[in-house]
Amino acid sequence: MCGIVGYIGKRPALPILLDGLRQLEYRGYDSAGVSVMTTGKIRIAKRSGKIKDLVDLVKGRDYLKNSSLGIGHSRWATHGSPTNVNAHPHTDCSGNFAVVHNGIIENFSDIKIELIKEGHTFKSETDTEVVAHLIEKYYKGSLEKAVLKAVRDMEGSFALGVISSNEPDKLVGARRESPLVVGVGKGENFIASDIPAILKYTKKVMYIDDGEIVLLRKDRVKVLDSTGKEKKKKIDTIKWTVSSAQKSGYPHFMLKEIHEQPRVLRQIISSRLKGASGILLDGINLSDRDIKNISNIIVLACGTAYHAGCVGKYLIEKFCNIPVVVDFSSEFRYRGPIVSKNTLVIAISQSGETADTLAAVKEAKKKGAKLLSICNVVGSSLVRISDGVLYTYAGPEISVASTKAYTAQLGILYLLAFYIAERKNLLKKELRRYLLKEFKKIPKKLQEVLDEKSKIQKLASRYYTFGSFLYLGRNLNYPTALEGALKLKEISYIPAEGYAAGEMKHGPIALIDEYRAVVCIVPESKTYEKMISNIQEICARKGKVIIVASEEDRDIRRFTKEIIYIPKINELFSPIVTVLPLQLLAYYIAVKRGCDIDQPRNLAKSVTVE
Ligand code: AGP
Numbered sequence: 001m002c003g004i005v006g007y008i009g010k011r012p013a014l015p016i017l018l019d020g021l022r023q024l025e026y027r028g029y030d031s032a033g034v035s036v037m038t039t040g041k042i043r044i045a046k047r048s049g050k051i052k053d054l055v056d057l058v059k060g061r062d063y064l065k066n067s068s069l070g071i072g073h074s075r076w077a078t079h080g081s082p083t084n085v086n087a088h089p090h091t092d093c094s095g096n097f098a099v100v101h102n103g104i105i106e107n108f109s110d111i112k113i114e115l116i117k118e119g120h121t122f123k124s125e126t127d128t129e130v131v132a133h134l135i136e137k138y139y140k141g142s143l144e145k146a147v148l149k150a151v152r153d154m155e156g157s158f159a160l161g162v163i164s165s166n167e168p169d170k171l172v173g174a175r176r177e178s179p180l181v182v183g184v185g186k187g188e189n190f191i192a193s194d195i196p197a198i199l200k201y202t203k204k205v206m207y208i209d210d211g212e213i214v215l216l217r218k219d220r221v222k223v224l225d226s227t228g229k230e231k232k233k234k235i236d237t238i239k240w241t242v243s244s245a246q247k248s249g250y251p252h253f254m255l256k257e258i259h260e261q262p263r264v265l266r267q268i269i270s271s272r273l274k275g276a277s278g279i280l281l282d283g284i285n286l287s288d289r290d291i292k293n294i295s296n297i298i299v300l301a302c303g304t305a306y307h308a309g310c311v312g313k314y315l316i317e318k319f320c321n322i323p324v325v326v327d328f329s330s331e332f333r334y335r336g337p338i339v340s341k342n343t344l345v346i347a348i349s350q351s352g353e354t355a356d357t358l359a360a361v362k363e364a365k366k367k368g369a370k371l372l373s374i375c376n377v378v379g380s381s382l383v384r385i386s387d388g389v390l391y392t393y394a395g396p397e398i399s400v401a402s403t404k405a406y407t408a409q410l411g412i413l414y415l416l417a418f419y420i421a422e423r424k425n426l427l428k429k430e431l432r433r434y435l436l437k438e439f440k441k442i443p444k445k446l447q448e449v450l451d452e453k454s455k456i457q458k459l460a461s462r463y464y465t466f467g468s469f470l471y472l473g474r475n476l477n478y479p480t481a482l483e484g485a486l487k488l489k490e491i492s493y494i495p496a497e498g499y500a501a502g503e504m505k506h507g508p509i510a511l512i513d514e515y516r517a518v519v520c521i522v523p524e525s526k527t528y529e530k531m532i533s534n535i536q537e538i539c540a541r542k543g544k545v546i547i548v549a550s551e552e553d554r555d556i557r558r559f560t561k562e563i564i565y566i567p568k569i570n571e572l573f574s575p576i577v578t579v580l581p582l583q584l585l586a587y588y589i590a591v592k593r594g595c596d597i598d599q600p601r602n603l604a605k606s607v608t609v610e
Contacts, residue, residue: 009188028076352380
């Protein structure tokens, strides 16, 4: 969580920093601040609140404008509440060093005690402030050397941006387990937690790796390893466009990203399915022999990505005859998992920066597993430690509530299951042909759901005052129920629970009364009749049923008028389509409730702390 940005060059730094922070606000939005160098002095403006509050704060401060060196921060509080004092940047005793930080310094209390003994005085409750004081302690005329020494004392995770009035021609960055990218410009250079912050200025980037320090001058970038030795680094060119990271006329990123789903799936189809040569999973990095040797698969992920993994389990077990366990990344490490060299770990992550997932996959790798990741962000931390990578190429997902990344992850999981089955000779030609033909129909079906969105909007206006929701699904659509409930709770703050419909009678049925909205996912399927029994049970207890059903299912009207019809689709592929009305329902309910759609309270897009 938290976003950092830094600039050194010829232009005024302040607007670049503020603009970068706006792009990074999805990472944390409880406080924000900037620090710029003017007339040989570090000047700071920071406060609790959003970036727009910071913009108001700096308005009258003209002295902040004459600077072409600075750092900025948007915060998601971990240590110390979101107050003006705890907002970043933080400084040392002299005020000569300013630091922005994303991550957690785990041993900060011990460091702080030592530094206080040595005479340092602290202003905030944050872990970050120790970094500024450590740099002050170690500074002997070289900022990068002082940073190098300081980070050696620190345990935990960090991406740092540091400036010093002693050396106003330098911007220093450092990284351990939190993302940091360098933007390479002409006569100017940048650091940032994520690419959208610098995309407007340059498409040339350098990914900083764990343990590295980067020294930026306006016309030079030098990367040092943990011993201080210079390292050669590759410069990559970003393919994203600036508009792909903007709202393009939609009121919220979430709505824009929901609407992008047909395109994202179309893109997966056009890039991954090629005529006679079949499914192209370049990046998988598994030979046919490796595939035949896979004894078991463990899927590791968090939140929405975990729900995608749950669908993946059904698919892989059905087609590939390989046992699959899906684990929350945060639980995996603590349960003594059984992993061997024939275990394939599939990590799913939109950002590739989720700390729990990174920690879990490292553990699995230590035990000998092969790591294949499904990820959206090129060059992310997860990607760089994976043996193979399947990119979702969904484009930047800015809204905290994940939508297009989910359907893209599902798209890749279908193709992966078919691919593995094919390599194991488990997929007959005709069946393969049929499956791929059906798969190719998905974008059109998604578009059909979007075309009917006004009906979902009206439905939302009848239900937005309900105090709680239950989502029920079976088999492949049980994960859809989990995902529908997660979407609603994270953006509307309405308590919502996803449940396997068959489990309802084992407890949750006690919750049903006329105040409970129950969303039932009932596409054509082999469990259709069982879902109908569940609906009958809910109606008998006066629950308010909302049904997601196939367009041809007219019979289902006997239970309720609240039906969201989706196009007819083979049960196997239904999760990609059934989730879309649930995303829209959550969105419109949250809009009616006046919630902050793209930046829901207490959340952050990338959870880079464990
Ligand atoms: C989804 O709407 C959430 N905001 C969240 O659950 C997210 O999916 C989770 O934090 C995992 O993120 P990742 O895909 O970037 O690893």
